[in-house]
Amino acid sequence: MQKNGKVKPRKPSGFPEFLPNDQMAFNRMVDAICETYELFGFIPIETPAIELTEVLLAKGGGETDKQMYRFIRGDTDLSLHFDLTVPLARYVAEHYADLTFPFRRYQVQKVWRAERAQKGRFREFLQCDVDVIGSESLLADAEMIGVVSKVFEKLKVGDFVVRVNNRKILMGFLESIGLDDSAGHVLRVIDKLEKQGRDVVARELRDSGIDVARIEKLFDFIEINGDVDDVFDRLMALDIENEHFLLGVEELRTVVDLVALFGVSSDRYRIDLTIARGLDYYTGTVYETSLNGFPELGSIASGGRYDDLAGYYTDKSLPGVGISIGLTRLFSKLKELELVGSKRATPSRVLVCQMGEGFLGSCITAYRSFQGKGIPTEMYPKVVKLKKQLEYANRIGIDFIVVIGESEFNEGKISLKNMRTGEQSLFHLEAAINTVKETISKDKV
Amino acid sequence: MQKNGKVKPRKPSGFPEFLPNDQMAFNRMVDAICETYELFGFIPIETPAIELTEVLLAKGGGETDKQMYRFIRGDTDLSLHFDLTVPLARYVAEHYADLTFPFRRYQVQKVWRAERAQKGRFREFLQCDVDVIGSESLLADAEMIGVVSKVFEKLKVGDFVVRVNNRKILMGFLESIGLDDSAGHVLRVIDKLEKQGRDVVARELRDSGIDVARIEKLFDFIEINGDVDDVFDRLMALDIENEHFLLGVEELRTVVDLVALFGVSSDRYRIDLTIARGLDYYTGTVYETSLNGFPELGSIASGGRYDDLAGYYTDKSLPGVGISIGLTRLFSKLKELELVGSKRATPSRVLVCQMGEGFLGSCITAYRSFQGKGIPTEMYPKVVKLKKQLEYANRIGIDFIVVIGESEFNEGKISLKNMRTGEQSLFHLEAAINTVKETISKDKV
Numbered sequence: 068m069q070k071n072g073k074v075k076p077r078k079p080s081g082f083p084e085f086l087p088n089d090q091m092a093f094n095r096m097v098d099a100i101c102e103t104y105e106l107f108g109f110i111p112i113e114t115p116a117i118e119l120t121e122v123l124l125a126k127g128g129g130e131t132d133k134q135m136y137r138f139i140r141g142d143t144d145l146s147l148h149f150d151l152t153v154p155l156a157r158y159v160a161e162h163y164a165d166l167t168f169p170f171r172r173y174q175v176q177k178v179w180r181a182e183r184a185q186k187g188r189f190r191e192f193l194q195c196d197v198d199v200i201g202s203e204s205l206l207a208d209a210e211m212i213g214v215v216s217k218v219f220e221k222l223k224v225g226d227f228v229v230r231v232n233n234r235k236i237l238m239g240f241l242e243s244i245g246l247d248d249s250a251g252h253v254l255r256v257i258d259k260l261e262k263q264g265r266d267v268v269a270r271e272l273r274d275s276g277i278d279v280a281r282i283e284k285l286f287d288f289i290e291i292n293g294d295v296d297d298v299f300d301r302l303m304a305l306d307i308e309n310e311h312f313l314l315g316v317e318e319l320r321t322v323v324d325l326v327a328l329f330g331v332s333s334d335r336y337r338i339d340l341t342i343a344r345g346l347d348y349y350t351g352t353v354y355e356t357s358l359n360g361f362p363e364l365g366s367i368a369s370g371g372r373y374d375d376l377a378g379y380y381t382d383k384s385l386p387g388v389g390i391s392i393g394l395t396r397l398f399s400k401l402k403e404l405e406l407v408g409s410k411r412a413t414p415s416r417v418l419v420c421q422m423g424e425g426f427l428g429s430c431i432t433a434y435r436s437f438q439g440k441g442i443p444t445e446m447y448p449k450v451v452k453l454k455k456q457l458e459y460a461n462r463i464g465i466d467f468i469v470v471i472g473e474s475e476f477n478e479g480k481i482s483l484k485n486m487r488t489g490e491q492s493l494f495h496l497e498a499a500i501n502t503v504k505e506t507i508s509k510d511k512v
Numbered sequence: 513m514q515k516n517g518k519v520k521p522r523k524p525s526g527f528p529e530f531l532p533n534d535q536m537a538f539n540r541m542v543d544a545i546c547e548t549y550e551l552f553g554f555i556p557i558e559t560p561a562i563e564l565t566e567v568l569l570a571k572g573g574g575e576t577d578k579q580m581y582r583f584i585r586g587d588t589d590l591s592l593h594f595d596l597t598v599p600l601a602r603y604v605a606e607h608y609a610d611l612t613f614p615f616r617r618y619q620v621q622k623v624w625r626a627e628r629a630q631k632g633r634f635r636e637f638l639q640c641d642v643d644v645i646g647s648e649s650l651l652a653d654a655e656m657i658g659v660v661s662k663v664f665e666k667l668k669v670g671d672f673v674v675r676v677n678n679r680k681i682l683m684g685f686l687e688s689i690g691l692d693d694s695a696g697h698v699l700r701v702i703d704k705l706e707k708q709g710r711d712v713v714a715r716e717l718r719d720s721g722i723d724v725a726r727i728e729k730l731f732d733f734i735e736i737n738g739d740v741d742d743v744f745d746r747l748m749a750l751d752i753e754n755e756h757f758l759l760g761v762e763e764l765r766t767v768v769d770l771v772a773l774f775g776v777s778s779d780r781y782r783i784d785l786t787i788a789r790g791l792d793y794y795t796g797t798v799y800e801t802s803l804n805g806f807p808e809l810g811s812i813a814s815g816g817r818y819d820d821l822a823g824y825y826t827d828k829s830l831p832g833v834g835i836s837i838g839l840t841r842l843f844s845k846l847k848e849l850e851l852v853g854s855k856r857a858t859p860s861r862v863l864v865c866q867m868g869e870g871f872l873g874s875c876i877t878a879y880r881s882f883q884g885k886g887i888p889t890e891m892y893p894k895v896v897k898l899k900k901q902l903e904y905a906n907r908i909g910i911d912f913i914v915v916i917g918e919s920e921f922n923e924g925k926i927s928l929k930n931m932r933t934g935e936q937s938l939f940h941l942e943a944a945i946n947t948v949k950e951t952i953s954k955d956k957v
Contacts (some may be wrong), residue, residue: 073570073827074566074570074599074825075825076606077606078563078564078602079562079563079588082560084558084560084603086555086607087617090556091556096605105859105888106883106889108858108859108889110535110908111532111536111539112532112535113535115524115527115528116624117524117527117581117635119522119637120522121519121570122522135584136562140581140626145524145581151878155520155524161523162531165531166532167857167904167908169893169904172532179562189951190562191560199893202894204894206891300628325876328872328873329876378518379518380521381518382518400944412555412612413553414551414555415553418553430773431773435774435775438551438552443552445552446651448614448644448649449647449649449651459614459772462612463612
């Protein structure tokens with residue numbers, strides 16, 4: 068309660084909420100993502116926000132389990148979903164008989180995690196997931212890079228690179244030097260390479276009992292990079308006979324060759340042998356995506372191939388490959404960096420001003436005509452000073468205002484003012500509509 | 513756990529979930545609603561699914577309070593929102609200084625209510641709300657009928673009527689016969705008129721101590737109907753001097769006159785003096801919408817004018833008017849009645865089939881070219897028997913398949929088969945794309 072006896076209007080902390088201009092910019096990004104997913108023939112599905120807790124916990128043991136919003140209703144133990152992968156597995160297992168495979172699905176929904184409150188951490192965020200389920204074909208692995216490239220080209224957020232690896236190469240390599248049993252530990256240490264440097268990482272590896280020779284081999288391996296052909300030459304030069312390693316190299320070769328066939332420009336993807344991702348889930352191709360020049364963003368689209376989507380629920384074999392964009396976090400970072408944003412806080416392109424009761428009929432005719440041509444249009448709801456109506460239009464970013472007063476009325480015309488340029492002219496209604504349409508269409512390009 | 517040691521994959525009961533074809537039909541309806549709201553210049557906003565419980569309960573006392581999904585995290589008492597009106601009030605009060613009024617907002621989000629499980633009751637459903645806040649102008653009241661008409665025309669669900677009333681007429685009338693103190697009771701009894709008939713209702717009113725003369729007056733009043741002019745003639749003929757009554761009649765007259773100016777066809781709206789809606793909230797115009805011939809649907813779009821949106825949070829005066837479409841319930845009923853539905857279970861229009869490794873390059877070229885023209889297209893991910901690929905296309909409802917085998921490859925052409933008509937021809941790629949585009953564009957009309 069506040070002093071005035073009112074409840075203080077506040078949203079819970081950690082939950083993002085936008086003002087209209089940001090909401091519109093955010094929604095445009097969502098639309099671009101969904102349109103691209105549909106262009107590739109992915110099928111939209113939605114699952115309930117709430118699932119049975121036992122279903123969400125079937126896999127168990129994850130960090131996210133502790134972050135579930137969980138509640139008992141009657142004798143039912145329920146939780147909000149914390150990702151879209153577990154609900155997808157449940158959906159596919161439950162509706163298996165009614166689905167057609169390969170099942171190409173996308174899903175754009177909010178998920179919830181009771182994260183500790185801190186900057187850049189959200190308790191509610193939008194995930195944009197896309198998967199091909201029930202296929203082992205590497206064509207799907209390559210297509211994912213095509214989809215992600217198309218999405219980020221459409222979002223116009225700057226230059227990006229999809230980094231791709233194959234888990235079998237990494238695991239096969241570790242097997243070849245006898246470090247596969249401590250893969251988890253080794254990968255966590257290696258992960259610090261970029262931030263803490265080679266010396267720190269080498270010392271930490273030595274401290275955990277790994278001899279110098281193997282540490283050298285490890286560095287030789289993870290420091291392989293360059294263009295695709297170089298990477299493969301250097302990988303083969305390691306002369307490793309391990310079958311996982313060789314299979315992984317072959318798969319990765321196939322995927323990058325297909326990506327080139329898909330017409331993805333060669334500066335949009337590269338091989339990064341250090342990418343591991345979730346150790347207990349991904350089994351083949353893995354992806355991360357970086358925005359050039361903004362390493363602080365981390366990966367903006369990640370995923371990979373898995374052998375078994377829904378093993379906790381069904382015996383059916385469900386291999387697949389998928390990628391996920393965490394849009395809320397991406398948008399929030401892009402906003403901080405001033406890479407996205409909009410001054411428009413309304414879909415309206417035209418405001419029909421009201422100059423007096425006598426012109427109401429003409430105003431409504433104009434308003435209906437603009438709308439009839441598909442131009443988002445509103446009418447100021449009452450007769451007040453024109454200055455106030457202009458202020459309103461300016462504040463929310465409406466492009467054009469229409470004024471019909473005495474002189475316009477007598478001439479059977481309307482005044483149309485372009486709020487960006489300040490230009491104002493008398494038009495016949497049809498001509499005014501064409502002018503607005505033309506300006507808007509340029510705007511979209 | 514099931515016998516096989518797996519967790520049974522099942523969604524919680526009362527939570528709707530669609531297979532792909534229904535999800536696509538549902539999404540098309542959502543798109544049509546959002547596009548229409550934006551055509552009228554309404555601004556999209558979203559609020560978190562989770563609010564502070566004290567904020568949601570500020571108003572208190574409602575039925576819905578008991579139906580909240582509520583949970584404590586740390587020392588924070590949180591609940592899922594049960595409608596979009598309370599979050600809107602909180603949003604407007606919290607962001608008052610950053611918003612521009614009149615604030616035209618729409619909001620399409622899921623809401624949650626722990627309803628008792630029964631047919632037609634959902635625990636998660638999509639609300640599609642639209643409001644003009646911070647304006648007392650009756651133009652906005654009329655515009656709401658325009659918006660709703662446009663939405664239902666676009667949804668193509670059949671003939672509908674927006675029924676409109678003004679709460680002041682009803683309350684003023686009850687005042688005039690001294691029944692305003694028992695308005696709640698009287699309205700609840702009257703509500704049974706259609707189902708239980710005049711005799712039952714009259715008896716019940718007599719039992720609650722209302723004399724026959726007043727019951728007669730009540731019937732005379734609520735049985736007024738007909739076209740707009742008739743209704744106003746008969747209302748005035750009642751010769752009631754009550755000021756609320758007269759103000760209500762004047763407001764309703766203004767609203768229906770404006771609706772006609774907005775070009776809403778006269779069979780799309782009518783006056784219904786029995787509509788009351790939430791007694792403690794609406795103060796002027798109130799709306800309900802019925803689908804002709806389907807009274808069992810109840811109101812498919814309802815709302816009204818209120819004096820005070822956010823009085824529990826702020827002293828700011830926030831009158832407004834709004835309307836809400838409960839799409840999940842509407843969709844589910846329309847599906848039962850077989851009034852909506854789709855055999856298409858994919859956005860893909862074209863499946864590029866794979867006939868052999870040697871044609872992969874040509875297949876990818878075709879796939880990229882169709883997509884490049886904005887046609888949702890996918891490629892079957894591996895070389896299997898053509899019959900199997902056709903079956904896949906048929907099952908999910910893809911319109912066209914492309915086949916590139918030995919003979920097509922040698923001729924530099926592709927085979928395009930229309931899966932609806934069975935027609936198949938050899939085409940140059942460009943000509944095939946044009947054929948598909950033409951067919952699709954007809955489809956949309």
